[in-house]
Amino acid sequence: MSGASGRAAHPRTAARDRAAPRGRGAVVTGENLTADVAVVGAGAVGAATAYFAARAGLRVVVLDRGALGGGTSSAGEGNVLVSDKDTGPELELARHSQRVWREDLHEHGQHWEFESKGGVVVASGAASLAALRDLTARQRAAGVQAVDVGPDELAALESELRPGLAGGAHYPEDAQVQPVLLVAHLLRLASAAGARVLPHEPVTAFQRAGERVTGVVTPRRTVAAPAVVNAAGTWAGEVAALAGIRLPVLPRRGFVLVTEPLPPTIQHKVYAAEYVGDVGSSDAALQSSPVIEGTPAGTVLIGSTRERVGFDRRTSRAALAALARGALGLFPALEGVRAIRAYHGFRPYCPDHLPVIGPDPRAPGLWHACGHEGAGIGLSAGTGQLLAQALTGRPTALGLAPFAPEREGLAA
Ligand SMILES: Cc1cc2nc3c(=O)[nH]c(=O)nc-3n(C[C@H](O)[C@H](O)[C@H](O)COP(=O)(O)OP(=O)(O)OC[C@H]3O[C@@H](n4cnc5c(N)ncnc54)[C@H](O)[C@@H]3O)c2cc1C
Numbered sequence: 001m002s003g004a005s006g007r008a009a010h011p012r013t014a015a016r017d018r019a020a021p022r023g024r025g026a027v028v029t030g031e032n033l034t035a036d037v038a039v040v041g042a043g044a045v046g047a048a049t050a051y052f053a054a055r056a057g058l059r060v061v062v063l064d065r066g067a068l069g070g071g072t073s074s075a076g077e078g079n080v081l082v083s084d085k086d087t088g089p090e091l092e093l094a095r096h097s098q099r100v101w102r103e104d105l106h107e108h109g110q111h112w113e114f115e116s117k118g119g120v121v122v123a124s125g126a127a128s129l130a131a132l133r134d135l136t137a138r139q140r141a142a143g144v145q146a147v148d149v150g151p152d153e154l155a156a157l158e159s160e161l162r163p164g165l166a167g168g169a170h171y172p173e174d175a176q177v178q179p180v181l182l183v184a185h186l187l188r189l190a191s192a193a194g195a196r197v198l199p200h201e202p203v204t205a206f207q208r209a210g211e212r213v214t215g216v217v218t219p220r221r222t223v224a225a226p227a228v229v230n231a232a233g234t235w236a237g238e239v240a241a242l243a244g245i246r247l248p249v250l251p252r253r254g255f256v257l258v259t260e261p262l263p264p265t266i267q268h269k270v271y272a273a274e275y276v277g278d279v280g281s282s283d284a285a286l287q288s289s290p291v292i293e294g295t296p297a298g299t300v301l302i303g304s305t306r307e308r309v310g311f312d313r314r315t316s317r318a319a320l321a322a323l324a325r326g327a328l329g330l331f332p333a334l335e336g337v338r339a340i341r342a343y344h345g346f347r348p349y350c351p352d353h354l355p356v357i358g359p360d361p362r363a364p365g366l367w368h369a370c371g372h373e374g375a376g377i378g379l380s381a382g383t384g385q386l387l388a389q390a391l392t393g394r395p396t397a398l399g400l401a402p403f404a405p406e407r408e409g410l411a412a
Helices: 012-018 044-055 087-106 106-112 128-140 150-158 177-194 233-241 274-280 317-330 373-391
Strands: 037-042 060-063 118-121 147-149 167-171 196-198 205-209 210-216 222-224 228-229 250-259 269-272 287-294 300-306 339-351 356-359 368-369
Touching: 037 044, 037 210, 044 177, 044 373, 060 177, 087 106, 087 373, 106 177, 118 128, 118 150, 128 167, 128 196, 147 150, 150 167, 150 222, 177 196, 177 228, 177 287, 177 373, 196 274, 210 228, 228 233, 228 373, 233 250, 233 339, 233 368, 250 317, 269 274, 269 317, 274 287, 287 317, 300 317, 317 339, 356 373, 368 373
Parallel strands: 037 060, 037 228, 060 196, 118 269, 228 368
Antiparallel strands: 118 167, 147 167, 205 210, 210 222, 250 300, 250 339, 269 287, 287 300, 356 368
């Protein structure tokens, strides 16, 4: 296994490198590189792809236009869920990712605070409980551990929950990670396996040989690679457009409220049954159903809203108020607790709510790993491993057809 190598620069390039002025605003050229795989985007998905590809013996270069993990991966929560997915390809990817988190990545879990804490979904009334029971039955048939619980068992699982709830479900497989640590450590481990990681290098063009994508171009260098992975998250459509490809990845804004640190109050990841419907909805209007969890630092994360407002970065009082109301509706003990901050991000959203994973036949050499919407942290592990298998020509542990870039659902 070897690291991404510096290619002998063309004499003229080398002269330019030496002559490049350093200083504010100056373009400082770096050495041109060759690799087996260039990964565009150093979020959770790009980092996991880089990790598994480097571990599989490929020479990997990862490029990000900003700080490592500075995209949506630093603007969400860290839930690793099977509970919020109905049966179908996304649930299969989530179940595959569970295996990767717990087996392939097990030895590193402490670096990103992997906590197998389990999820508790609560239904406030008879109608939402009936819908939840239908969902858990389908999920169990697909192999998920989903345990139906009554009101008394709910109280035993989470003592601070509002009394009078209709019932719920317990999902022992749901887990949590700290996403910023996840990205940092996956990239550190990828580097240790020979990958080259280049922050603050925007990919501005592709190298081409006819239709084929043969590398990437940044303001500082070229990286020649027979495979280029588009892991640019919510901006993956812009990166695909550099190859003349249409890829409808859109932003879906979400806010999270963070409380002051508290003594342990909430043991599981707890959310309202209505959340599953919000996740699958294509409505553009503000949706908010409470998703609440404690963190090892003692703060409680209160998520999360969903709305399609483009890349509007303004704080929404309506969204934050809805989050606070939802949290108090589930946990009255949070009354009087201070929210110390709020943040937001833009989920990478495809019209059919499935990610795009695999080679793009419209531009051979270009691969995609993007569009994971509100589940890209949890699904990053499985996605990275599957792509590394495909990039090395091995059979993939899960079929990639439902995630193909040319599927019908992306034409909408
Ligand atoms: C409020 C909220 C809560 C969430 N909660 C959860 C959760 O609990 N669990 C979960 O699994 N998911 C959650 N998500 C979703 C999750 O955060 C995303 O699905 C995930 O971070 C996507 O990761 P990514 O690596 O695809 O994208 P990103 O992390 O956005 O990484 C893409 C990177 O590409 C870079 N880039 C873009 N263009 C270029 C270019 N031209 N050249 C070089 N680099 C480029 C960007 O700088 C960025 O760093 C949440 C999201 C939000 C907003």
